[in-house]
Amino acid sequence: MTGPMARSRARHNPADGKAPVRRAAAAVAVVFLLVGVLGFVPGITSDFGDLRFAGHDSEARLLGLFQVSVLHNFVHLLFGVAGLVLARTVAGARTYLVGGGAIYLVLWLYGLVIDHDSGANFIPVNNADNWLHLFLGLGMIALGVLTTRGRATR
Numbered sequence: 001m002t003g004p005m006a007r008s009r010a011r012h013n014p015a016d017g018k019a020p021v022r023r024a025a026a027a028v029a030v031v032f033l034l035v036g037v038l039g040f041v042p043g044i045t046s047d048f049g050d051l052r053f054a055g056h057d058s059e060a061r062l063l064g065l066f067q068v069s070v071l072h073n074f075v076h077l078l079f080g081v082a083g084l085v086l087a088r089t090v091a092g093a094r095t096y097l098v099g100g101g102a103i104y105l106v107l108w109l110y111g112l113v114i115d116h117d118s119g120a121n122f123i124p125v126n127n128a129d130n131w132l133h134l135f136l137g138l139g140m141i142a143l144g145v146l147t148t149r150g151r152a153t154r
Helices: 004-009 020-038 070-086 090-113 127-146
Strands: none
Touching: 020 070, 020 090, 020 127, 070 090, 090 127
16 A cells, blocks of 8 residues: 555554664663562562661562562662653753763762672672662763764753
8 A cells, every 4th residue: 555544554563763772771671660660570589588777687689589579679769750741852861861870870889889788889789789880870871872873862
């Protein structure tokens, strides 16, 4: 079929016309939402019965590696929601990726300097989290910069 009817029946690609930085920010946000939800799923989160609201005494581990708590999971969920909201504009998406990446680098440094067995580890984090935070921070900043290189961020 040709003509106007053919165009109206074609499936619309949601990525059409969307700046790469907006797609990247939305994808990162969806991953954070997924991680936040999975942190509440027994089996995917090992030692789920030891999940605490906050603090270093939460022994629950997402994928058996990453120490999580209810607070930690909520932070992931909020970070995901913020990303979806900010991904609505190029400037917001870039801010989310670069600013969020910077936040994760600060969290990585925080995880390096605190005593993981003290009250300062209220989120909580462990060595696996620290490595993940480093790579997330660097990756988000890289996405924010590389997907807006040579573009106006309006």
